[in-house]
Amino acid sequence: MSEKTYRARTMKEALARVRRDLGGDAIILASREVRRRRLLGLGPRELIEVTASATMPSGQDPLFNEAADKNPSWEGAGSTLSAGAQAQFGEQLSRLHAMVETLSRQGRIDHLLPDLPGELIPTYARLVEAEVPEVLARRLVRYVADNLQPDQAGSPASLQAALCEAVEQCIPIAPPIRAVVGTRRMVALVGPTGVGKTTTVAKLAANFKLVHSLKVGLITVDTYRIAAVEQLKTYAEIIDLPLAVANDPGQMHQAIEELGAVDMVFIDTAGRSPRDEVKIRELADFMAQARPDEVHLVLSAGAAERTLRSAVERFALVRADRLILTKLDEAEGLGAILGVLGQANRPLSYLTTGQAVPDDIEPADRKRLARLILGLEAIG
Ligand SMILES: Nc1nc2c(ncn2[C@@H]2O[C@H](COP(=O)(O)OP(=O)(O)OP(=O)(O)O)[C@@H](O)[C@H]2O)c(=O)[nH]1
Ligand SMILES: [Mg+2]
Incomplete structure (x- = not known):
């Protein structure tokens, strides 16, 4: 040797x-x-x-x-x-x-x-x-x-x-979203483009409706791309959920009212490039109007450490209080997110592990993520 x-x-x-x-x-x-x-x-x-x-x-x-x-x-x-x-x-x-x-x-x-x-x-x-x-x-x-x-x-x-x-x-964990029948809880997902916000909204909404038997409504503020509204509309139809659209921050209250008496509202937002401060400010205006109970910053686990760090920095304006990590199934070398979690100083709420709605989502678990990072456990 x-x-x-x-x-x-x-x-x-x-x-x-x-x-x-x-x-x-x-x-x-x-x-x-x-x-x-x-x-x-x-x-x-x-x-x-x-x-x-x-x-x-x-x-x-x-x-x-x-x-x-x-x-x-x-x-x-x-x-x-x-x-x-x-x-x-x-x-x-x-x-x-x-x-x-x-x-x-x-x-x-x-x-x-x-x-x-x-x-x-x-x-x-x-x-x-x-x-x-x-x-x-x-x-x-x-x-x-x-x-x-x-x-x-x-x-x-x-x-x-x-x-x-x-x-x-090194892994702070937030408890899963807690919903109470008869009390409206509003949860918004924000983040860079293409990280899986809409898919994750659909997974969460479907689980709260089907597993927890709650009345769930959806709002999209992603009106920049016709396809984006269509995408959420399709999920809303399949899961059978009311969907309201807010074209600007001023329409937020009306959109919430349109949903009627629901226990959970999920707000899907347009993906923003972390470099586009103007669009991130606009997103912050939407949030200021909606005043959601929880804002989850969605990050792709496979992104480079620098990209993740810059997303955390730039989205600070939107005051996200939790993190969702998506695409764990695609990511290699998950260790980069450990440093990012330290920087973000926000607990992790959910992990997503594939494209399937509503199955590929799980509440974040410290032990599971540690084992995934160290390669001691595989997804699925
Ligand atoms: N492999 C894998 N793919 C995922 C996961 N979550 C979402 N995707 C895929 O990622 C792609 C983008 O998902 P979207 O939900 O449209 O992402 P988005 O953040 O809403 O995108 P924008 O609205 O354009 O910013 C789709 O092809 C999803 O199926 C995941 O956990 N694993
Ligand atoms: Mg989307």
Whole structure:
């Protein structure tokens, strides 16, 4: 098993290279920050250096091939290892473990993570690979390291549970929408274009009507595109709900009155580009007239961290008090949203996991999201 060293600007980039070169099962032996001399001052001065080693698939590791030669039943990849090969493999693993410990004691693991127990390096790598922002990943691993009981350090299951718990601490949760028969509760969904607002309104409305047997009405203020009104109208017809349209903020009261005595009103709004401050202000005017009980900012879980952060910043004008994360089924590297949740300082109300109305929605659950972020659980 040979060691290889990779240098990149960020830990994430370095790990991506390791993965590309050595495969997903590669073992990270050490990582550190290095300074380099730059030609004509070009390129970054600080780089992350990662030393990794491949865990060879059986049949490719010379160690196993050697065993195969001595074992006539060997048939290449996937075959059962002989007892001798297993013993040798175990020995090699212990040597590797000892090496990591030595490196760790020498402070060569990473000065970004001083005193990090060697066992936690894969934990850190897992967070970075899940696209958790590096600063947060370091904080999480630090937290796990500081709270680890001596008997937990050697147990991967305990480490995983501790990490999961640490991630859960970063996920604020809002209770699901609470509706009371005879009391009108108004909920508006706002957010960037195409994130799934209308679909989510339809999912929520259908669930409150069909599962909770409440009287539900819909309002759309998305009158910019004919197709948008048609889209909500279609859902309203299928679910059999009254729909009112407000063309400008002044029509909001009338639209609410048109719905009559309902227990729940869902307001669907036009998608706004976070860069379009004028349109976001107009949306804020609609909200000022409607005075909804809850405003949920809808964000696509698959969006880049920068995009999510800018949406949170720009939509602050609309005073959203909760977040809905959509398209979890499409997203890769959910870790980015952890940093965004910290910035948004708003609890998560719902998660959506597909296009199907009304099924693909669930109340946000801290444990479930933490496990999804860490890749310990799959959607569905
Ligand atoms: N995979 C997946 N697709 C979704 C989900 N939610 C919505 N979509 C799809 O995303 C697309 C856009 O959904 P809409 O509900 O029209 O989005 P919107 O935010 O109302 O869009 P605008 O009104 O144009 O801003 C549609 O094709 C939906 O089926 C989800 O949870 N997962
Ligand atoms: Mg829409």
